[in-house]
Amino acid sequence: MNQMPASGRAWEEVYQDLLRYGADDLEARGGDAWAYVYDSGRVDVDRAAREAYTMYLDPNGLDPTVFPSLRWFENDILAVAAAHLGGDDRVVGSFTSGGTESVLLAVLAARNQARRDRGVEHPEMVLPTTAHAAFHKAAALFGVKKVVVGVDPVTFRADVDRMAEAITPNTALLVGSAVSYAHGVIDPIEELGRLARSRDLLLHVDGCIGAFTLPYFRRLGAQTAPFDFNVDGVTSISMDLHKYAYCPKGASVVLYRDESLRRRQMFACAEWTGYTMVNMTLQSSKSGGPLAAAWAVLNLIGDDGYLDIARRTLDAVRTIVEAIDQSDDFRLLGRPDSSLIAFTSETVDVFHLVDEMKIRGWYVQPQLSFDNSPANVHLTVSGVSDRRVDRMLFDLNQSAQAAKRLPPPLDPDQRDWLAGLSPDRLTESVRDRLYALAGLDQGDAAPERFAPVSAMLDALSPAMRELVLEEYFSMIYTPR
Ligand SMILES: *Cc1c(COP(=O)(O)O)cnc(C)c1O
Numbered sequence: 001m002n003q004m005p006a007s008g009r010a011w012e013e014v015y016q017d018l019l020r021y022g023a024d025d026l027e028a029r030g031g032d033a034w035a036y037v038y039d040s041g042r043v044d045v046d047r048a049a050r051e052a053y054t055m056y057l058d059p060n061g062l063d064p065t066v067f068p069s070l071r072w073f074e075n076d077i078l079a080v081a082a083a084h085l086g087g088d089d090r091v092v093g094s095f096t097s098g099g100t101e102s103v104l105l106a107v108l109a110a111r112n113q114a115r116r117d118r119g120v121e122h123p124e125m126v127l128p129t130t131a132h133a134a135f136h137k138a139a140a141l142f143g144v145k146k147v148v149v150g151v152d153p154v155t156f157r158a159d160v161d162r163m164a165e166a167i168t169p170n171t172a173l174l175v176g177s178a179v180s181y182a183h184g185v186i187d188p189i190e191e192l193g194r195l196a197r198s199r200d201l202l203l204h205v206d207g208c209i210g211a212f213t214l215p216y217f218r219r220l221g222a223q224t225a226p227f228d229f230n231v232d233g234v235t236s237i238s239m240d241l242h243k244y245a246y247c248p249k250g251a252s253v254v255l256y257r258d259e260s261l262r263r264r265q266m267f268a269c270a271e272w273t274g275y276t277m278v279n280m281t282l283q284s285s286k287s288g289g290p291l292a293a294a295w296a297v298l299n300l301i302g303d304d305g306y307l308d309i310a311r312r313t314l315d316a317v318r319t320i321v322e323a324i325d326q327s328d329d330f331r332l333l334g335r336p337d338s339s340l341i342a343f344t345s346e347t348v349d350v351f352h353l354v355d356e357m358k359i360r361g362w363y364v365q366p367q368l369s370f371d372n373s374p375a376n377v378h379l380t381v382s383g384v385s386d387r388r389v390d391r392m393l394f395d396l397n398q399s400a401q402a403a404k405r406l407p408p409p410l411d412p413d414q415r416d417w418l419a420g421l422s423p424d425r426l427t428e429s430v431r432d433r434l435y436a437l438a439g440l441d442q443g444d445a446a447p448e449r450f451a452p453v454s455a456m457l458d459a460l461s462p463a464m465r466e467l468v469l470e471e472y473f474s475m476i477y478t479p480r
Pocket of ligand 1: 097098099100101103132134177179180181206207208209210240252
């Protein structure tokens, strides 16, 4: 469709088009994908989620007095989340559209608190290099200065001493992860809590991807460091339900130790001619679908169900960790505390490895080098992974052998040239050469192999990576 149909089409036809558009998509169910999607491995869960989602598709979360069901769903979910994270009955929060929104709100609340309650004009936050990009987005959107601090080169956990040194009178917020996305490790939250207390600062724990799973892993006997509201000094926590609670996308929570901090994320406006707008979150009008689906999934799986899924997940994680430890080709980056694994290689180009895995039907995620973290492969393990783990590991070794036979995606001269580029010198001819190197000069058709793209990005500075990708996205998001 490149224009509005002059007259409406038959549903059967539209339906066929919907199917056709999805033909090239990554298969989101069944365990082929080791990133982006979270599969409980239970068809009944997927079915219930779809049913609940469509049941509450139409009610608008804008007004909790007109659609009280949505408020009830939300308060139920928040109570469950708070109890899961060791919160007492003073803990409050909000249901949000995702981890990014949860993180944005926590930073917004901290910024507003610093400004309004402490009179800090230019608030700052201290974050480890492993903190999620959403914090950088929050810094950019809300005018908070980010002070980024390196992490331990072996454990990839936050370095508390370095974070302490980065504190200034303008610091509004300290950030730790449980767990970090890239390496799947828990930052030293107890130490960070002590630091926050001693300097009278807020501490946000980003539990978007780890906080739901960690309490189950602990119950299964895994050694997991404390990270939740039981830790003195933790003032807010984000936890995604659309990751390891296996709810459909559009489901996360941000929780605050008490109501006073949540007040700083809220927004009310009576200064216009329409309805008085009161928003708990960044969104205003919003479908009740994600909320009702999340409520349904939590009920359907229940504590015993999540424990069962966590057991299978932990088994798969241990199998993979053991295989990597025993491999001559792969090396773990950090020791995973939860269900995310990062490994690198000195013998195989990791970007070729990703392509070879794709040829064998698997999606594994390449992670670019940054600071002291080398280029690596990221695996998101979930409830369905245990069924596929042996085959995946077999193919991983096959892929490694195949990748070894390929020439490096870039030669050293090209790497040097790329490393020397800076955003202010990006001319037309430089741009053309970049795209040709990466095989992206074919319009918006995805290249067969992504290794040249990843290797190119990896050789570029972070500022150049951002610029080149923004330009590329701007190109592929062009209506025609
Ligand atoms: C996924 C993730 C986020 C961002 O969540 P979205 O749901 O993708 O917006 C933030 N922090 C961590 C640690 C994450 O894993």
